[in-house]
Every structure is written in C-alpha cells, then in structure tokens.
C-alpha cells in the first residue's frame with residue numbers, strides 16, 4: 001500500500017489532527033497561515049488556534065497576481081506560470097512560518113490550502129448562456145504545496161461546491177456552523193474582507209435555516225481608489241480619509257442600482273463586478289465625476305455598509321436583530337464599522353475573538369475545518385435548507401511524493 005494512503009487512513013482515525021489553514025484573499029495583502037488543532041469532527045469539532053501569521057505579500061507578488069486577477073482576458077502563459085509559482089511560494093511560506101514557530105513539518109498532519117481566487121464567475125455574473133453553470137478559479141496548485149512542504153495537502157475546495165450546484169462560495173457557512181453556533185442567541189458572522197459576507201446561525205440550531213451569502217463590496221473598492229488617489233497607501237488607514245468626506249446621495253443611489261442587491265439569497269460576487277469601472281459608470285450616470293477624493297471614499301464606505309444592510313433586511317425584515325460577530329480586515333476601519341452599526345441599530349456588535357478565534361485568522365481557520373471534515377467527517381448537510389447545496393466533502397488531496 002502507498003504509505004501516504006496508510007497515513008491518510010491513520011489521520012482520519014486519530015482523535016485530533018494538526019492542520020494548517022491557508023488563505024489568500026481578494027485584498028492581496030498576504031497569505032494567512034493558521035496552525036490549528038482539531039479534535040473530533042462534525043458538530044463535535046473542537047478547535048484550538050495554535051499559531052497564526054499573515055505573511056505580507058511583496059509588491060512583486062501582488063503585481064504578478066494583479067496581471068490576471070479578476071480580468072476576463074489574460075495571458076494563458078502568465079496564468080500557467082503563476083499557478084505553479086504561487087503553489088511553491090505558499091509552500092515555502094508555510095515552511096518559514098513553521099521554522100519561526102519552532103515546529104517541524106513532520107508535526108503537521110495536513111495543509112488546507114485555499115489558493116488565490118483569480119476569477120469568480122457565478123452564472124448571474126458571467127451571463128454566458130452557452131455555459132449554463134457557475135464557475136470559479138483558484139491558483140496555487142496543491143501538488144506544489146505538498147511537494148514543497150512534504151505535508152499532505154488538501155486544496156481547491158471550491159470546485160466540489162460548484163459541481164454540487166453551488167456558486168463555490170461562501171464556504172464559510174460550514175465552519176461557522178460547526179464552530180460558532182449557539183442555542184443562546186441568533187448570530188450573524190460578518191466577514192469584512194475585499195468582499196463582505198455573512199453567515200446566519202439561528203439559536204434554534206436548525207441546519208436548514210443556516211446560510212451564508214456575499215452581500216457586496218467590503219474593502220475592495222475602498223482599497224482600489226485609495227491606491228489610485230493616495231499612492232503611498234494601500235487602504236484607508238483607520239477610515240480617516242472617508243471620515244473627512246461627506247457621502248454623496250446621488251452616487252450612492254447609482255452604486256446601489258444593480259440587480260445583485262435584489263437577487264435572492266444566498267448569492268456571491270467579486271471584484272469582477274465591483275471594481276473601479278463599476279464606480280466610474282455610476283459616477284457618469286449620477287453626474288458625480290468631480291467628487292473630491294474624501295467624498296468619493298465616504299460614499300464607497302456607505303455603499304459597503306448599505307450592501308450589508310440590504311442583505312440583512314432581505315433575510316430578516318426591515319429591522320434585523322442578531323448578535324453580530326465581525327471578522328476580516330474591514331473591522332479595523334472605524335468609519336465603516338460606524339456606518340454599519342448606524343444602519344443596524346437593533347444588532348449587538350462584537351468580533352469573533354469573543355468566540356475564541358482571532359478575527360484576522362478566521363477564514364484560514366475555516367479551511368482547516370473543511371479539510372478536517374474531508375479527512376474525518378461525515379459531511380455537513382445543509383442541502384435541504386436555505387443554502388441549497390447538498391452535503392459534499394471538499395478539497396482535492398495531494399500527496400507529497
């Protein structure tokens with residue numbers, strides 16, 4: 001028997017596993033590396049975050065990813081080269097993190113690697129009728145991570161979700177449900193990444209009512225315009241630029257004038273739609289092309305907050321009431337957080353640290369949970385409910401040799 005397969009069987013039967021979750025999100029700020037200890041599986045899962053680091057990307061890495069990122073047309077050569085290069089880079093960054101933590105690769109059971117989304121194409125967005133299905137593409141091939149680290153690697157989690165009829169995202173729902181459900185309160189797990197999304201976890205613990213949805217832009221538009229208007233910054237530091245401006249009602253209205261906001265939940269989106277071209281078209285339509293930089297950023301901040309609010313109202317009526325636990329980089333932007341809180345006055349706000357998981361680590365942790373389910377679980381069933389995707393095990397398995 002292939003010794004790696006024997007090792008896989010052994011892993012599946014162990015009472016606990018050490019799994020490194022890797023996430024490289026739409027903000028391209030770096031690679032999140034979360035070393036987790038997972039006991040059990042399914043609703044009995046117990047997670048301990050042992051170590052966490054965000055390894056910042058160099059300008060060179062960002063530039064290479066941006067050459068293909070969210071672009072409908074790219075060089076096929078570039079895409080091919082980047083896929084292998086990013087896989088090796090992610091593997092190397094895992095080794096460097098382990099070295100700095102004083103942990104040897106042999107002490108890790110598996111890597112759960114999300115890779116880098118370069119194009120997300122739900123059917124409602126691509127509208128290519130000759131392809132009547134959803135699609136999404138993540139780079140950083142798992143074989144390269146496995147060979148570089150010597151650790152069994154699970155990767156490319158989103159394809160199975162698409163194959164089972166989903167949009168390939170948000171996958172947060174499965175981990176959120178297993179880790180953060182509580183019978184004491186209705187919870188909204190709000191992640192403010194490049195794209196914002198939330199997971200609803202009812203106090204009833206009814207799996208059929210649980211769902212996760214993208215709601216619109218989080219930081220992606222803010223980051224893009226800050227980079228253009230203030231080249232020395234990559235994001236609006238503590239929301240200061242937006243706080244110095246005034247939101248423009250006409251532009252906000254034009255930004256919200258898209259079928260995505262009325263589409264049924266759950267739904268997904270990405271920077272393929274919400275990008276500077278989208279904003280400029282809205283500025284043209286609303287005759288607001290001459291807006292000052294701070295007024296533009298104030299409006300984009302309100303736009304993100306309003307997208308979240310509309311999705312919450314769509315799900316729960318005009319006055320949503322829940323305990324909101326924030327995560328993702330946008331929670332460090334007080335102007336954005338104030339705009340969200342103002343619109344959802346009946347919600348109570350805190351962050352996932354209060355649930356035992358550092359907010360910046362949450363997405364990487366969730367991929368470790370997905371890998372744990374694939375290795376040792378029996379499948380998180382949500383297909384009968386609002387999420388409308390049958391239970392599937394996600395992630396392809398790469399052996400190190």
Ligand SMILES: Nc1ncnc2c1ncn2[C@@H]1O[C@H](COP(=O)(O)OP(=O)(O)OP(=O)(O)O)[C@@H](O)[C@H]1O
Pocket residue numbers: 024025026027028029191192193194195196219222223234235236237238239327328329330332333334363
């Ligand atoms: N102090 C801060 N002030 C304002 N914004 C901040 C601050 N710190 C982080 N951010 C925002 O958070 C972003 C990074 O967020 P995060 O790492 O959650 O994104 P991501 O994981 O790439 O996104 P996604 O979840 O969409 O894949 C930064 O680009 C910036 O917009």
Ligand SMILES: CC(=O)N[C@H]1[C@@H]2OC[C@@H](O2)[C@@H](O)[C@@H]1O[C@H](C)C(=O)O
Pocket residue numbers: 025026117120136168169170171172173193194195196197214268269270363
């Ligand atoms: C296609 C893709 O990579 N989507 C990401 C992105 O970043 C945030 C939002 O858009 C979410 O839908 C998803 O990531 C998280 C981790 C998810 O799947 O839950």
